[in-house]
Amino acid sequence: MALTESTREEMRAIIARYPKPRSALLPMLHLVQAEEGHVTPEGVALCAELLDLTTAEVAAVVTFYSMYKRRPVGDYHVGVCTNTLCAVLGGDAIFAALKEHLDVGNDETTADGTITLEHVECNAACDYAPVLMVNWEFFDNQTVESAKELVDRLRAGQEVTSTRGPRVRTFREVERVLAGFPDGLAGEGPAAGPASLAGLSLARQRGDTAATAPVDTPPAAKEA
Amino acid sequence: MQLTPVLSAHWDEPDSFTLDGYRRQGGYGALPKALGRPPDEIVQLVKDSGLRGRGGAGFPTGMKWGFIPQGDGKPHYLVVNADESEPGTCKDTPLLMANPHVLVEGIVIASYAIRASHAFIYIRGEIVHVLRRVQAAVAEAYAAGFLGKDILGSGFDLELTVHAGAGAYICGEETALLDSLEGRRGQPRLRPPFPAIAGLYACPTVVNNVESIASVPAIVEHGAEWFRAMGTEKSAGFTLYSLSGHVVRPGQYEAPLGVTLRELLDLAGGVREGHELKFWTPGGSSTPLLTAAHLDVPLDYEGVGAAGSMLGTKALQIFDETTCVVRAVLRWTEFYKHESCGKCTPCREGTYWLVQVLDRLERGEGTEADLDTLLDLSDNILGRAFCALGDGATSPITSSIQYFREEYLAHLEGRGCPFDPVAATVFAGAHAS
Numbered sequence: 145m146a147l148t149e150s151t152r153e154e155m156r157a158i159i160a161r162y163p164k165p166r167s168a169l170l171p172m173l174h175l176v177q178a179e180e181g182h183v184t185p186e187g188v189a190l191c192a193e194l195l196d197l198t199t200a201e202v203a204a205v206v207t208f209y210s211m212y213k214r215r216p217v218g219d220y221h222v223g224v225c226t227n228t229l230c231a232v233l234g235g236d237a238i239f240a241a242l243k244e245h246l247d248v249g250n251d252e253t254t255a256d257g258t259i260t261l262e263h264v265e266c267n268a269a270c271d272y273a274p275v276l277m278v279n280w281e282f283f284d285n286q287t288v289e290s291a292k293e294l295v296d297r298l299r300a301g302q303e304v305t306s307t308r309g310p311r312v313r314t315f316r317e318v319e320r321v322l323a324g325f326p327d328g329l330a331g332e333g334p335a336a337g338p339a340s341l342a343g344l345s346l347a348r349q350r351g352d353t354a355a356t357a358p359v360d361t362p363p364a365a366k367e368a
Numbered sequence: 369m370q371l372t373p374v375l376s377a378h379w380d381e382p383d384s385f386t387l388d389g390y391r392r393q394g395g396y397g398a399l400p401k402a403l404g405r406p407p408d409e410i411v412q413l414v415k416d417s418g419l420r421g422r423g424g425a426g427f428p429t430g431m432k433w434g435f436i437p438q439g440d441g442k443p444h445y446l447v448v449n450a451d452e453s454e455p456g457t458c459k460d461t462p463l464l465m466a467n468p469h470v471l472v473e474g475i476v477i478a479s480y481a482i483r484a485s486h487a488f489i490y491i492r493g494e495i496v497h498v499l500r501r502v503q504a505a506v507a508e509a510y511a512a513g514f515l516g517k518d519i520l521g522s523g524f525d526l527e528l529t530v531h532a533g534a535g536a537y538i539c540g541e542e543t544a545l546l547d548s549l550e551g552r553r554g555q556p557r558l559r560p561p562f563p564a565i566a567g568l569y570a571c572p573t574v575v576n577n578v579e580s581i582a583s584v585p586a587i588v589e590h591g592a593e594w595f596r597a598m599g600t601e602k603s604a605g606f607t608l609y610s611l612s613g614h615v616v617r618p619g620q621y622e623a624p625l626g627v628t629l630r631e632l633l634d635l636a637g638g639v640r641e642g643h644e645l646k647f648w649t650p651g652g653s654s655t656p657l658l659t660a661a662h663l664d665v666p667l668d669y670e671g672v673g674a675a676g677s678m679l680g681t682k683a684l685q686i687f688d689e690t691t692c693v694v695r696a697v698l699r700w701t702e703f704y705k706h707e708s709c710g711k712c713t714p715c716r717e718g719t720y721w722l723v724q725v726l727d728r729l730e731r732g733e734g735t736e737a738d739l740d741t742l743l744d745l746s747d748n749i750l751g752r753a754f755c756a757l758g759d760g761a762t763s764p765i766t767s768s769i770q771y772f773r774e775e776y777l778a779h780l781e782g783r784g785c786p787f788d789p790v791a792a793t794v795f796a797g798a799h800a801s
C-alpha cells in the first residue's frame with residue numbers, strides 16, 4: 145500500500161470541507177488508516193505537509209485518540225464492550241472467552257492477520273448489552289457462543305451482518321467512511337432495533353401519544 | 369403516566385431515516401415557519417418553551433442561543449455534540465440512526481436563529497452506521513434545498529459538515545470538542561471566555577446536544593405552550609429515558625420529564641424475574657448512584673438533584689442484587705483513569721490512585737482505612753479538577769461508599785469478592801433446565 149497522488153487529492157477534498165485547514169486532521173488520519181491499515185510515519189508526514197504542521201504536532205494528535213492504531217490492524221477489529229454495564233451483563237465473560245478462543249491478548253492480532261481483539265468502552269448501545277463491535281458496526285445482545293461463532297465466520301471469510309447495520313466490510317473500507325467518503329450503505333439494516341422501539345411499541349399499545357398528553361389547548365382548538 | 373413519543377414517534381417505519389420517510393410524517397414542515405419569522409423570535413420561542421440542554425447539564429437552550437452577540441461582524445457557528453460516550457448513555461445513537469433528518473431540520477432552524485452560516489455535527493467515530501445515516505441525510509437535505517444557498521428562497525445560507533471523532537470520551541466536553549474539531553488533542557479550555565463569545569476558531573459558537581436540537585422542530589411546529597404542558601414546571605417537555613441492565617425490556621422510553629423510575633420500570637416489565645433492584649444511575653456513570661429508596665424520585669433536574677444526584681443524560685442503568693457494587697465502581701473508575709486527558713493534576717493523578725486503591729479493595733487486600741483514602745482522594749478532585757470529567761469520576765465512589773459501605777468491608781473480611789459474576793450475566797442459567 146502506498147499513499148498516492150489520489151490520496152493527496154482526497155485529503156485536499158477533506159480540507160475543503162472546513163473553514164480552517166487544520167480541522168481536517170482527524171478525518172485525514174482516518175483516511176491514512178483506510179489506505180495503510182494503520183497510521184504510518186508516511187501518513188503522518190503527508191498530513192503534516194498538507195496542513196503545514198510539524199510531524200511532532202501531528203503525532204501528538206494521533207496518540208491522543210484511541211481509534212488511531214500505530215500497528216497494523218487485522219481485517220476485522222473486534223471490540224468487546226467491557227464498560228461496567230456490558231461487563232456485568234456478560235461482556236467480561238465474552239472478552240475472556242475470545243482471548244482464549246483466538247489465542248491473543250488485548251489489542252493483539254491473530255497470527256493469520258484477520259482479527260484484532262480489543263476491549264472497548266461504552267459504545268452507546270447499553271440497551272443491547274452485552275455488545276460487541278466489528279469494525280465499529282453493532283453486534284447486539286451477544287453471548288459467549290454467538291461471539292465465538294462470529295469470529296469463526298470472520299476468520300473463515302464468511303459473510304457477517306451487523307444486527308443493526310450492513311454486512312461487515314473490512315477495517316480499511318470502514319475507515320474511508322470515517323474520513324467522510326460514504327460507501328452507499330446507509331440504507332442497510334433496520335431503522336431501529338427492538339430495544340430502541342421498546343417505549344414506542346408500548347405507547348402504540350396503550351394509545352399514548354404526545355398530542356393526547358394533557359395539553360393546555362387554546363379554547364378554539366378545544367371546541368373543534 | 370403517559371408516554372409521549374415525539375422524537376421517537378416514527379422509528380418503527382422501515383424508512384424513517386430517509387427524506388421521504390421523514391416528510392411523510394410532516395418533516396421539514398417547521399422549517400419554512402421558522403424561516404418566515406425574525407431570528408430573535410425563534411430564540412424567544414425556545415426560551416419560552418423552557419427547553420433545557422439534554423447533554424447532561426440542563427442549561428436552558430434558548431438562553432444559550434441568546435448569549436451569541438449580534439452584529440459583531442464575526443462568523444457564528446453551531447456545533448452539535450453527537451459524541452455520546454458517557455457510560456450508560458444510548459439515546460442520541462438510536463435517534464440519529466432512525467431519524468437523522470429531525471436533527472438536520474433542527475440545525476437549520478437553530479443556525480438561522482443564532483445567525484450561523486456553517487454548522488457541524490461531531491459524531492463519535494465508533495458508531496459508523498450512525499455516521500452513514502447522518503451523511504446520507506445531509507446529502508439528501510442539500511439535494512432538496514434544505515441546506516446550501518438561499519434555503520427555501522429565504523435568503524438564508526447554511527453549510528453543514530459531518531465530522532467523525534476518533535475515540536476519546538473527553539471530546540464530549542464542549543470545549544475539548546471544539547479543540548478536537550480544530551484538529552488538536554481534545555483538551556478542555558479555560559473558561560471564560562465561554563464558547564458563546566470565543567468558541568470554534570475563537571468565534572461565537574453554540575454547542576448543543578443532539579436531542580436538544582432535535583427537539584426544536586416540534587417546538588416550532590406546536591408552540592412553547594404545548595411543550596411546557598409536558599414535564600414539570602422547571603423541567604419542561606418530553607425526553608428520551610434509556611433503560612439498560614437488569615430489566616425485562618431495556619430500551620428507549622420517551623416520556624415527560626419528571627416521571628419516576630418506578631413508573632418506567634413498570635412499563636419496562638420490571639427488574640428481571642426473581643431479582644430486585646440494588647442500585648442505579650439516573651444519568652450515566654458520572655451521576656451519583658441511587659438505590660431502591662429512590663424509586664419515587666421525580667426524574668427531572670430538580671428532583672434528582674434533591675436526591676443527591678443529577679439527571680445527567682437520563683441513562684438509567686439498572687443493577688440487581690447479583691451485582692457487586694465494588695466491581696462496578698472499579699470498572700467505571702478505570703474508565704475515568706483511561707479517559708482523563710491529563711491536563712490537570714487532581715484528575716490525572718487522582719484517578720490513577722483511585723484505581724490503585726479500589727483494585728486492592730476489590731481483591732480483598734486493602735484495609736478499612738482505604739475507604740477513607742478513597743473519600744479523601746475524591747474530596748481533593750471534586751471542585752478542583754479543570755473540567756467535569758474529574759468531578760464525575762468521584763460520583764460512583766462517594767455514592768457507593770455512602771450506600772454500600774458494608775459491601776466494601778465484606779471484600780476485606782472474605783479476602784475477595786463475595787459475588788459470583790456469572791449470576792449477574794444475561795446468560796446466567798441459560799443452560800439450566
Ligand SMILES: Cc1cc2nc3c(=O)[nH]c(=O)nc-3n(C[C@H](O)[C@H](O)[C@H](O)COP(=O)(O)O)c2cc1C
Nearest residue numbers: 421422423449451452453540541542576577580756
Ligand atoms: C467529560 C464530559 C463528556 C461529555 N460528553 C457529552 C456528550 O457526549 N454529548 C453531549 O451532548 N454533551 C456531553 N457533555 C456535556 C457538554 O459539555 C455540553 O454541556 C453539552 O454538549 C451542551 O449541550 P446541551 O446544552 O444541549 O445539553 C460532556 C461533558 C463532560 C464534562
Ligand code: SF4
Nearest residue numbers: 709711712715755758
Ligand atoms: S478534569 Fe481530567 S479530563 Fe478534565 S481537564 Fe483535568 S485531566 Fe483533563
Ligand code: FES
Nearest residue numbers: 225230266267270
Ligand atoms: S456499557 Fe457497553 S454499550 Fe454501554
